[in-house]
Amino acid sequence: MVADKARVFAYPFKDENKKEIAYWRDVGTIDSYFDANMDLTQVNPLFNLYDEHWPLRTYREQFPPAKFVFSEPIADQPSRRGQALDSVVASGVIVSGGTVEGCVLSPQVRINSYSQVTESILMEGVSIGRHAKIRRAIIDKGVRIPEGTTIGYDPEADRARFTVTSNGVVVVPKEMPLE
Numbered sequence: 360m361v362a363d364k365a366r367v368f369a370y371p372f373k374d375e376n377k378k379e380i381a382y383w384r385d386v387g388t389i390d391s392y393f394d395a396n397m398d399l400t401q402v403n404p405l406f407n408l409y410d411e412h413w414p415l416r417t418y419r420e421q422f423p424p425a426k427f428v429f430s431e432p433i434a435d436q437p438s439r440r441g442q443a444l445d446s447v448v449a450s451g452v453i454v455s456g457g458t459v460e461g462c463v464l465s466p467q468v469r470i471n472s473y474s475q476v477t478e479s480i481l482m483e484g485v486s487i488g489r490h491a492k493i494r495r496a497i498i499d500k501g502v503r504i505p506e507g508t509t510i511g512y513d514p515e516a517d518r519a520r521f522t523v524t525s526n527g528v529v530v531v532p533k534e535m536p537l538e
Contacts, residue, residue, distance in 0.1 A: 380405070382405040382406040384398070384406075388524075389497065389522075389524045389528060389530060390524045390525065390526045390528060392497075393480065393495075393497060393524075393526070393528045396463045396480045397461065397463075397478060399447050399463060400445050400446055400447060400461050400462065400463065401445075402445070408447070419450075420466065421450075422449075422450035422451030422466050422467060423450065423451055424450060425443075425448045425449070425450060425451070425452040425453075425454070425464075426441075426452070426453045426454070426455075427441040427442060427443065427453075427454045428441045428453070428454070428455050428456065429441045429455060429456035429472065439456040439472050439473060440456065440458065441453075441454040441455055441456050441457060441470070442454065442458055442459070443458075443459040443460070443462070443464070444458075444459070444460045444461070445460060445461045446459050446460065446461060446462045446463065446464065447462075447463045447464065448464045449464055449465050449466040449468070450466055451466040451467040451468075452464045452466065452467065452468045452469075452470075453468075453469050453470070454470045455469065455470065455471055455472060456471065456472030456473060457470035457471055457472060457473065457474035457475065457476065457487065458474070458475050458476070459476045459477075460475075460476070460477050460478070461477055461478045461479075462476055462477070462478065462479045462480070462481065463479075463480045463481070464481050465480075465481060465482045465483040465484075465485070465500075466483050466484075467483055467484045468481045468483070468484070468485045468486070468487075469485070469486040469487065470487045471486070471487060471488055471489045471491075471506075472489050472490075473489055473490045474487045474488065474489060474490060474491040474492070474493070475491075475492050475493070475494075476491075476493045476494075477493070477494045477495070477511075478494060478495045479493050479494065479495065479496045479497070479498065479511075480496070480497045480498070481498050482497075482498060482499050482500040482501075482502075483500050483501070484500055484501040485498045485499075485500070485501065485502050485503075485504070486502075486503045486504065487504045488503070488504050488505045488506035488507065488508060489506045489507070490506055490507045491504050491505070491506065491507060491508045491509070491510075492508075492509045492510070492511075492512060493508075493509075493510045493511055494510070494511030494512060495511045495527055495528050495529060496510050496511050496528065496529040496530070496531060497528060497529070497530050497531070498531045499530075499531060499532050499533040500533050501533055502531055502532075502533055502535065502537070503537065504531075504537060505537055508537065510529050510531065511527075511529050514527065517529045520535070521535070
């Protein structure tokens with residue numbers, strides 16, 4: 360662009376995170392995109408979304424706050440407890456008796472009772488059915504995972520239905536019929 364005498368603009372980027380190393384992540388592959396999101400679930404991530412000196416300026420739709428419900432033992436059944444651990448949870452998410460660990464949950468995600476979601480990225484409007492087990496997955500917008508579905512535990516079964524990366528991340532596209 361400079362050779363063609365076009366106007367060129369630059370931003371003098373200065374990392375205000377004050378970390379030992381500057382944060383840079385190429386997210387040009389599914390695996391690197393997955394890793395960048397999993398970085399956010401760390402206790403002290405290199406890219407800190409909560410740094411007041413480096414605010415994110417973006418549009419956010421207004422949703423109610425995230426909600427975690429059910430903390431009751433039921434006789435002869437696994438525990439039904441709505442909880443999210445080591446995760447980033449957006450507004451409008453409802454964790455209704457399921458367990459989420461090490462995940463990034465976009466707005467309006469629903470996790471239903473007895474389900475387990477681990478090390479996954481769930482895009483806006485995803486619904487996880489009761490008793491489902493999801494591990495190391497990226498699930499696209501609006502996907503409804505049926506009750507009792509298992510994803511991320513059997514590589515061969517996952518490859519037959521979905522894209523599975525070289526690092527074992529399962530990608531569930533929004534057009535994928537799962538019923």
